[in-house]
Amino acid sequence: MTDVSVAGLTKRFGAVTAVRDAGFIVTPGVTGFLGPNGAGKTTTLRMLLGLVRPTSGVALIDGRPYARWEQPRRIVGACLEASGFYPGRTAREHLAITARLAGVAARRVDQVLDEVGLTAEARRRVGGYSLGMRQRLGLASALLGDPQVLILDEPGNGLDPAGMAWLRGLLRDLAAQGRTVIVSSHVLAEVAQTVDRVIVMHAGTVRFTGALDELAGSAGLEGAFLQLTSDIAREGSRP
Amino acid sequence: MTALFSAELLRLRTTRSVWLLLVAGQVLIVVGVSGVMLDRDDIGSPSVQQTAVAHIGLISLLSLVLGIMAVAGEYRHRTITDTYLAVPRRGRIVAAKLAVHAAAGLVFGVVTASTALAASAVWLAVRGFSLDLGSADLWLTVAGGVAWIAAFAAIGVGVGALVTNQIAAIAAALAWLALVEGLVAPLVGDAGRWLPFALGSALDRLPTAVDGPPQWQAGLALIGYAAAFVLAGVATTLRRDIT
Numbered sequence: 001m002t003d004v005s006v007a008g009l010t011k012r013f014g015a016v017t018a019v020r021d022a023g024f025i026v027t028p029g030v031t032g033f034l035g036p037n038g039a040g041k042t043t044t045l046r047m048l049l050g051l052v053r054p055t056s057g058v059a060l061i062d063g064r065p066y067a068r069w070e071q072p073r074r075i076v077g078a079c080l081e082a083s084g085f086y087p088g089r090t091a092r093e094h095l096a097i098t099a100r101l102a103g104v105a106a107r108r109v110d111q112v113l114d115e116v117g118l119t120a121e122a123r124r125r126v127g128g129y130s131l132g133m134r135q136r137l138g139l140a141s142a143l144l145g146d147p148q149v150l151i152l153d154e155p156g157n158g159l160d161p162a163g164m165a166w167l168r169g170l171l172r173d174l175a176a177q178g179r180t181v182i183v184s185s186h187v188l189a190e191v192a193q194t195v196d197r198v199i200v201m202h203a204g205t206v207r208f209t210g211a212l213d214e215l216a217g218s219a220g221l222e223g224a225f226l227q228l229t230s231d232i233a234r235e236g237s238r239p
Numbered sequence: 240m241t242a243l244f245s246a247e248l249l250r251l252r253t254t255r256s257v258w259l260l261l262v263a264g265q266v267l268i269v270v271g272v273s274g275v276m277l278d279r280d281d282i283g284s285p286s287v288q289q290t291a292v293a294h295i296g297l298i299s300l301l302s303l304v305l306g307i308m309a310v311a312g313e314y315r316h317r318t319i320t321d322t323y324l325a326v327p328r329r330g331r332i333v334a335a336k337l338a339v340h341a342a343a344g345l346v347f348g349v350v351t352a353s354t355a356l357a358a359s360a361v362w363l364a365v366r367g368f369s370l371d372l373g374s375a376d377l378w379l380t381v382a383g384g385v386a387w388i389a390a391f392a393a394i395g396v397g398v399g400a401l402v403t404n405q406i407a408a409i410a411a412a413l414a415w416l417a418l419v420e421g422l423v424a425p426l427v428g429d430a431g432r433w434l435p436f437a438l439g440s441a442l443d444r445l446p447t448a449v450d451g452p453p454q455w456q457a458g459l460a461l462i463g464y465a466a467a468f469v470l471a472g473v474a475t476t477l478r479r480d481i482t
Binding site: 013043046049050051052053066067069072073078080084085086087088089090093096097098100101102103141 | 242243245246249250253254255312316317318320321322323324325326327328478480481482
């Protein structure tokens, strides 16, 4: 049982407030982290992972900031949109470097390559990979430390329909093992079939946290989501 | 830290530009040595041989680029996110890169020195002379050239940590060596002897290095530059948002 909790989290980049007083708790299961582009999802996740320093507030993994864990990759696996690969390296080499940095046994490299279905391509240079294959490699990297918490930023980008189905299965399996999975997406339909709970962000603030069914209510899922994320006029009048 | 060293070593080995720089260094050193050996008629003289071999130190421009790419290259390819996710104590990463790249610079230097000596010996043999291996000056230059290459690799790691835009960092570093230091030196008088390229020249006992500090002082001063850049790089790295 590993929880992720965020309280009073705020990030300002100069004059722009990317995240304002965000708060939520995520428990085991799959949680969808939703909101349109620019809602502050990625900045929130990066603060949770110690990559971006909050202006104020706290973001904790199992009660401790990410950067305070001795070997955080064994607790949290993350796959972020902007993380890249050196094109001249093979997938195996890339994962072997990460495994060494993370203090993870080298045999895990072949295991995670198998889990994401990249074994046959493991000795090819990443420069020749399709977007979908890179996405799988990012997931392999997140799984390397066999972590209890997974934070996946737009993991469906670049996956074909078969890849999406595979991803949904993977997320369900991870949740069934009692892990805490956070999946961000700006496409509601993409995660609606997979998630148990949702957090909706818009314009830097958290608009909803709760069960997927609660959000759907009477207006329907799509309607509720659009209502939460389209009140731009009201937002503009806030201080 | 052992795991970090081995990770950085694997990263270094699997970076293609590292091997390109090493090969380019060997081509350049052969060209540099050959220039002297073909041009001069008095190549039997130990001082001329020393002049030819002193080209070793100039390869430090390439090891500087190597060091810069160690950190700034990770920002360029956005692998830095994964790296800091694995090791949030960023200072440790910079320290591991510093150690591995200073060692790599040393290897780069030894390989380059071997190529320089071999190329010199071949040219001398072709023209009926031989390399004066008993000359202390020759070996002081070889040692100084190797040290210059290693020191610039270390400085490069600091520069790359400070200026994480790879293109900007490399352009600024090379502009300093090719142009800016020469413009600044006359303005600062005696202090000009303590600027990086002047120190390297003194360390390498380049013929163009006049009035430079003794070799050991030049070496220590370059280590000081490396320490200053790395500390400044670490200080900014700890605060930087990785977006």
